[in-house]
Amino acid sequence: MATFDPRDPDWKARCLASFERQPIVRTLGIELAAVEPGFCEMRLPFREELTQQHGYFHAGMVSTLADNAGGYAAYSLMPAGSEVLAVEFKVNLLSPAKGEVMIARARVVKPGRTLVITTVEVSMLEKGEEKLCALMQQTVFCQMPKA
Numbered sequence: 001m002a003t004f005d006p007r008d009p010d011w012k013a014r015c016l017a018s019f020e021r022q023p024i025v026r027t028l029g030i031e032l033a034a035v036e037p038g039f040c041e042m043r044l045p046f047r048e049e050l051t052q053q054h055g056y057f058h059a060g061m062v063s064t065l066a067d068n069a070g071g072y073a074a075y076s077l078m079p080a081g082s083e084v085l086a087v088e089f090k091v092n093l094l095s096p097a098k099g100e101v102m103i104a105r106a107r108v109v110k111p112g113r114t115l116v117i118t119t120v121e122v123s124m125l126e127k128g129e130e131k132l133c134a135l136m137q138q139t140v141f142c143q144m145p146k147a
Contacts, residue, residue: 002038002107006037007079012035012076014075018084028044028050029044029047030042030065030068031043033103038073038077039105039106039107039108040076041069041105042068043102043104044057044065045100045101046101055098057097058097059093061102065102066089066122066134069106069120070086070106070119070138071118074108074118075140077108077111077116079144081144082142086138088139090136091134093134094132094133094134094135095124095131095133098124099124100124100127101125102133103123104122105121105122105123106118106119106120106138107120112142114141114142115139115142117139118138118139119135119137120135122134122135
């Protein structure tokens with residue numbers, strides 16, 4: 001994994017504060033397990049309310065968790081005062097999202113000045129074993145405050 005130097009010395013506090021301001025993470029029960037420069041891991045414990053008709057996590061939940069993890073991996077490298085916005089992503093669903101906990105691990109591939117490319121692996125933890133269930137490639141935008 002590549003190592004990156006954040007542009008903001010207070011990157012971690014900024015990421016944690018931003019995460020706490022997101023109503024969707026509270027609503028869904030998403031947990032921030034780790035954030036490092038260019039990396040983020042988030043987890044979503046299984047809840048029946050988040051499933052589709054076959055009892056698996058809904059693809060929308062897979063995408064939401066992956067999008068959030070990728071966004072914070074990118075945000076960790078952005079300058080102070082910036083905000084992060086997803087502009088594009090593609091998700092490949094590889095197997096049903098079945099298990100006790102969904103885990104998204106995001107890594108920055110290319111940190112640009114305004115666009116950051118991330119890749120996210122989403123796995124399901126079931127009976128102590130992880131199984132890859134989705135891959136995401138994402139582009140996020142570094143939005144600077146208006147003067």
